[in-house]
Amino acid sequence: MSYPLQQTVTAEAPETPCIExxxxxxxxxxxxxxxxxxxxxxxxxxxxxxxxxxxxKSTLLRSFNRLNDLVDGFRLDGNISIHGQNIYSPDVYVPExxxxxGMVFQKPNPFPASIVDNIAYGxxxxxxxxxxxxxxxVEWALRSVYLWDxxxxxxxxxxxxxxxxxxxxxIIARAIVMQPKVLLLDEPASALDPIATxxxxxxxxxxxxxxxxxxxxxxxQQAGRVSDYTAFMYMGKLIEYDLTATLFTNPKERLTxxxxxxxxx
Amino acid sequence: xxxxxxxxxxxLKSWFHSGLPWIWLNAAAVSASLILVIGLLLLIAxxxxxxFWPKDVYEIxxxxxxxxxxxxxxxRIRTEPVGIQxxxxxxxxxxxxxxxxxxxxxxKTGNRDITGLDFRWILDINILSENTPADITVLERKEWGAxxxxxxxxxxxxxxxxxxxxxxxxLNEKLAEVHQLLSQAKSIEKDKIGKLNYELERLRLKQxxxxxxxxxxxxxxxxxxxxxxxxxxxYQIYFQQLQELNNAAxxxxxxxxxxxxxxxxxxxxxxxxxxxxxxxxxxxxxxFYLAKLWEFVSEDPREANTEGGxxxxxxxxxxxxxxxxxxxxxxxxVAAVYLYEYANQGVLTRLIRxxxxxxxxxxxxxxxxxxxxxxxxxxxxxxxxxxxxxxxxAPTFGTPGLIWASLTLALLTVPVVIVSTEEGLSRVxxxxxxGAFALGATKAETxxxxxxxxxxxxxxxxxxxxxxRAAGEVAPLMLVGVVKLAPxxxxxxxxxxxxxxxxxxxxxxxxxxxxFQSPNVEAARPLVYATALLLxxxxxxxxxxxxxxxxxxxxxxxxxxx
Numbered sequence: 001m002s003y004p005l006q007q008t009v010t011a012e013a014p015e016t017p018c019i020e021x022x023x024x025x026x027x028x029x030x031x032x033x034x035x036x037x038x039x040x041x042x043x044x045x046x047x048x049x050x051x052x053x054x055x056x057k058s059t060l061l062r063s064f065n066r067l068n069d070l071v072d073g074f075r076l077d078g079n080i081s082i083h084g085q086n087i088y089s090p091d092v093y094v095p096e097x098x099x100x101x102g103m104v105f106q107k108p109n110p111f112p113a114s115i116v117d118n119i120a121y122g123x124x125x126x127x128x129x130x131x132x133x134x135x136x137x138v139e140w141a142l143r144s145v146y147l148w149d150x151x152x153x154x155x156x157x158x159x160x161x162x163x164x165x166x167x168x169x170x171i172i173a174r175a176i177v178m179q180p181k182v183l184l185l186d187e188p189a190s191a192l193d194p195i196a197t198x199x200x201x202x203x204x205x206x207x208x209x210x211x212x213x214x215x216x217x218x219x220x221q222q223a224g225r226v227s228d229y230t231a232f233m234y235m236g237k238l239i240e241y242d243l244t245a246t247l248f249t250n251p252k253e254r255l256t257x258x259x260x261x262x263x264x265x
Numbered sequence: 266x267x268x269x270x271x272x273x274x275x276x277l278k279s280w281f282h283s284g285l286p287w288i289w290l291n292a293a294a295v296s297a298s299l300i301l302v303i304g305l306l307l308l309i310a311x312x313x314x315x316x317f318w319p320k321d322v323y324e325i326x327x328x329x330x331x332x333x334x335x336x337x338x339x340x341r342i343r344t345e346p347v348g349i350q351x352x353x354x355x356x357x358x359x360x361x362x363x364x365x366x367x368x369x370x371x372x373k374t375g376n377r378d379i380t381g382l383d384f385r386w387i388l389d390i391n392i393l394s395e396n397t398p399a400d401i402t403v404l405e406r407k408e409w410g411a412x413x414x415x416x417x418x419x420x421x422x423x424x425x426x427x428x429x430x431x432x433x434x435x436l437n438e439k440l441a442e443v444h445q446l447l448s449q450a451k452s453i454e455k456d457k458i459g460k461l462n463y464e465l466e467r468l469r470l471k472q473x474x475x476x477x478x479x480x481x482x483x484x485x486x487x488x489x490x491x492x493x494x495x496x497x498x499x500y501q502i503y504f505q506q507l508q509e510l511n512n513a514a515x516x517x518x519x520x521x522x523x524x525x526x527x528x529x530x531x532x533x534x535x536x537x538x539x540x541x542x543x544x545x546x547x548x549x550x551x552x553f554y555l556a557k558l559w560e561f562v563s564e565d566p567r568e569a570n571t572e573g574g575x576x577x578x579x580x581x582x583x584x585x586x587x588x589x590x591x592x593x594x595x596x597x598x599v600a601a602v603y604l605y606e607y608a609n610q611g612v613l614t615r616l617i618r619x620x621x622x623x624x625x626x627x628x629x630x631x632x633x634x635x636x637x638x639x640x641x642x643x644x645x646x647x648x649x650x651x652x653x654x655x656x657x658x659a660p661t662f663g664t665p666g667l668i669w670a671s672l673t674l675a676l677l678t679v680p681v682v683i684v685s686t687e688e689g690l691s692r693v694x695x696x697x698x699x700g701a702f703a704l705g706a707t708k709a710e711t712x713x714x715x716x717x718x719x720x721x722x723x724x725x726x727x728x729x730x731x732x733x734r735a736a737g738e739v740a741p742l743m744l745v746g747v748v749k750l751a752p753x754x755x756x757x758x759x760x761x762x763x764x765x766x767x768x769x770x771x772x773x774x775x776x777x778x779x780x781f782q783s784p785n786v787e788a789a790r791p792l793v794y795a796t797a798l799l800l801x802x803x804x805x806x807x808x809x810x811x812x813x814x815x816x817x818x819x820x821x822x823x824x825x826x827x
Contacts, residue, residue, distance in 0.1 A: 067699060099705030109696035111715055112822040121714075122704035160823065171700075178704065 015042035018182065018212040019064060024078035026059050026236075028071065033059045035236045036078070041229070046204060046213040048227035048244065050220060052259070056236040057216045061184050064214065065101040066094050082182065099126065102175030102211075103184040107191045108167035110159035110174075115142075115151055118159045118170060122178045141177035145169040145203055165196025169203065176211070183207060185215040189222060201226050220260055224248055232256045306801065313798045316791030317557035319542040319550050322403060322413055324524075325372070325395040327387055330358050334393060338401060338413045338524040339374035342384070342787070352388075359388070371787070375403075375411035376523050383410055384787045399544040402433060404521070405537040407567060410788070417528060418520040436519055436539050443514045443533040450510040453503055456758070461500050463759045468493050473655035561795060566750065570779050571788045575796055577751055579803065581667075581769035584755055586736050586807060588671035588765075589678065593731055596675065597682025598717070598724055604683070605690045606712055618687075625680035633741025636673030641665055641745060661766050667755045668765035670746035674738060678731035685730065689723020690716060694824055719822045725815035729808055736804045739773035747771045749778050772800040 019041040026034035034056045041047045049057035059068065066087065068074045080087050087097055099122060110118050119138045120128075128134060138155070142148040147169045151162070159170055168188055175183060185204070189197040204226045207213055217223050223230050224244060231241040232255070240247060240256045251257040280286070320340045328334050346366045352359055359367070368389040377383050404412040416432045418425050419439060427435050468489050475486050514534040521529050540553060564574030604621075608614045645662035653661040662668070693716050701711040717724075739747075748768045755767045776796050783789035 065703060067703060070699070070702060095702075095705045095707050095710075097705075098703055103699075103703040105696055105699065105703075107696060109694070109700040111697065111700065112719060112824050121701070121706075125704065125706050125710060174704065 015045060017041070018043040019080065019082050019214070021060075021063075021080045022078055024060070024063070024076070024080060026056070026063060026068070026077075027073075027075045029073035033236050034063075037233075037236075037238045038078075039231060039238055039241055041212065041214060043212050044208055044210070045228040046208045046215060046226050047229040047231065048223035049214070049216045049231050049233060050218075050223050050259075051233035051239075053218075054235075055233040057231075057233050058186055060233070061186055061214060061216050062103075064182065064184055065098045065103055067098075067103065069094065095125075099178050100180050101182045101184060102178060102180035104168070104171050104175055104186065104188045106187045108164060108171050110162075110167055110170055112158065112160060114156045115159050115162070115170065116155045119174050119177050121174065126178070137177050138173075141173040142170075144176060144207075145173045146199070147173060163196070165192050165199060168192060168196070168200060172203065172207075176207070181212060183211040183213045185213065187216050187218060190218065197222070220248075232259060234259070306798075309794045309798045309801070313791060313794030313796070314558075316795060317554050317561065319403075319540065319545060319553050321397050322401045322542055323372070323395050324398055324401065325387065326393045327391045328393055329391070336524050336526075337372055337374060337385070337387065339372040339385075342371040342373050344368055344370045344389070347388075359390070373411075373787070374524065375413045376409075378409040379523055379525070379527060379529065383785065397543040400433070400541060401543055402436075402521070402539055402541050404519075404531065404539050405572075406531070407535050407537060410568060410572065410785075412521060412523070412529075412531065414521040414523045414529075416519060417522050420518045420520065420530075422516045433539070433541060436533075439517050440533055440536060440539060443517055443536075446510050446514040447534060450507055450514070453507050453510070458500065458503050458507070459757075460759065461496055461503065465493065465496055465500075468496070470655045477654060562799070569783060569785070570750070570775065571783055571785050571792060575770075575772065575775055575792075575799065577754060578770040578772045578775040578796070579799065580754055580756070581747070581751070582736060582772045582800070582803060583807075584763075585667060585671050585674070585742075585769065585771065586732055588667065589674045589735050590728055590732060592671060592675040593678050593682055594724065594728055597679045597727060597731075598686050600679070601683045601686035601690065602712060602717070605687045606708070606716075621680045621683050625684075628740075629677055629738055630740040630744075632673055632677045633744035636669055636676070636741060636745040637665070640669040640672050645669065664766075665744065665746040665768060666766045667746055667769050670742050670769070673741050673745045674735040677738065677741065678735050681730045681734065682724070682727035685727030686720060686724050689720035689726075692723065693719050697824060719824060721822060722815050722819040725811055725818060729811040729815065732807050732811060733804060736807060737773060737800070739771070739777060742771055742774055747774045749774075749782070772796055772803065776800065 017040045020039075022038045024034055024037040025032060037056075037060060039060075049061065051057050062068045063076060063080060064082070064087075068076070076088065082097075082101065085092070111121060113121075116135070116138055119141055120134045123134055123137060128137075139148060139152075142151065147166060150166060151157075151170075154161075159167065162170060168191075172183075172188075189200050192200065201222065204213060204215065208228075215223075215227065227244045229241065230244040230247045232239045232247065232251075232253075234255055240251060240253045242252075247256065248260060251260065257263075322338060322340055325337045325339075326334050327337060345368070347369050348366055349359060349364065352367075369386050370389060371384055372387055373384055374380065375383055400415060401413065402416050404414075406412060416436060419427045419432060419435055421439075472486065472489050475483065475489075511534070515532050517533040518530050519533060519536075521531060523529055542550070545553065561574045562579065563576050565577060566575060567573035600621075604614060604618065608617075641664065645660065645664065645666075649657060649661050649663040697715060697719065698711060701715045706714065746768055748770065751768050751770045753767065755764050755769050756762060757764070776793055779789045779796065780793040
């Protein structure tokens, strides 16, 4: 079976492109995880990647901040550029790239340190040492994720004393305090209860004013609720990519239709 | 097969399958280990700590085969049965009726200066009478061990000042005065004269340095000579004071009557303490016991280590373990970080890891030999050539010493630290690593700011194992720095305060020395137990401290187990 390449399925995006990939193939040792993926992700929108487990959506996401570089035997062909800069070119300083592309993981992963120290971690890496400045930025970040009122009296408590939902918002605060252009969310709600998930989704909606958000999710309702664009991937290939409303109501591909109607996955 | 047997078999089978025998077996193994450990500790505690309790002193009259009656004064150490035949074979004439065994007692009689022996066996059938007179006095002396006898006179500058009933009280008063004088003398000797000697030695070395540079006769050399003379005259003054104090202390003496009726004059300067154990209340004995115990842990040893305390050995053990920890922790951690985080996980790394693990199994004496050959002779010799040429041929670092013992033990324990640290690094959840990387941390920043703090409890575990092993190690230390009796502690008031080149004493070696190298076996035996108990206690205290720190770190750096 062969599937149409993305050129034929790209949505007419009037927006400014933020992340562009062309003919991206990725390999873990000899196993190919991505096949010729070309996609353009618009700025200041929420783009969701959906698809069954192992379809390569996380691999694609983690290529945007080069976190896959840490994996032994990972190899990449093709191009990824963010705001026109090829992020895999040799003159890119990877830590600096990662400080511009924030990432939130499946399970909250706070460092075993206080709430303040967690958020200040990246700032201190950048060389910001002035405590007044750090506190200002920490407060701003916590307010942005609506956590400030919940934790303002215990900023020096261990971050692990927070609930799962609070922790995940803390992780988002930790990412946005670096003032990244792009925010990558890798199934951020999969370990949360429905109320925490609801709060997180609201937050994501608000974040897109300032950040380009890319979210990987298993949950199609979630993709429908939070995203402007949705990409459906299957077995390492980009099958269909369109406005979320279009993709969910009027999928062009049979595979997409089957997946969103629950025929498999 | 009958039905009942069948049923029985089924029962046994199901009993086996229920796992109950396993539980019993495991419980039995645990109990056995517990009983062994507790038994061991109890044995050394009872044998060791009992030594300091003041025992009653008996006056025994006993009949020898020649029918003469002797008087013996001393402590009964123990009583045991002995076979008649053995005594007859030894040429003794005994009339014990039809018994095959009789009792004999080991009596500690002290007075080694008179009788030549501190201990003697007495057959209980030869004892005519025994009692515990209240006025028997025990003198603990700096030389010749204990003295048992009666106070007859106290003299000051050869005049009798007392021979009445209050002698014992007066003796203790005078003893306090003499000790006051002696402690003044000691402070002059140790602090003032010690400092002078130290400075004189430094001047001598400076002079030698100038000579080596062919600058003898220059201005700085005459300056040195002037200062030497100033120090010499200062020394004379101190020496004079010391002499006066010592003479004053030696003026007071006590005349004692020993068990054979001889009268002996003993200088109070030679007496550590005087007491009458038969006249002591239980409370008095308790006070005495605590004082003796304190002396044991706080004083220098006397009498070829069979009397006095073991403070230098405690101090040496602890300072060596601390120095070792300071060396082994960074060394082991850095090596583990390289092996786990940076090295390519190929065949070579696996080989290195196997080698490190096997290093932990090398017999410790081999490390001692290596330490002597490499650290002491090669490294130490090199340091002497480069930095202390004025001291040669007398070695400074080119001889066994504290630093080399610590380094040798650090080498011995570094595999343990490496293995535990690697274990700790591997347990840091990958989510934490990715979290740090995703915020723009470099690998080094991730390791130093995030991974190592989280691994710190594992590092402490490695250190705990290292301390437990190092504190009990004796064999390699004999080669690289431990001595039977060190003239001074490795830590004192003279620059650079911590003298890494000095030899030191160690509890483990002290046990060996007192137990096996002592000329006076009976006197040394309880001290072996007491020292062993102390060594165990110190290792426990060091370990508990490390465990306490580790538990705090664990609490602080707890992470989700993803």
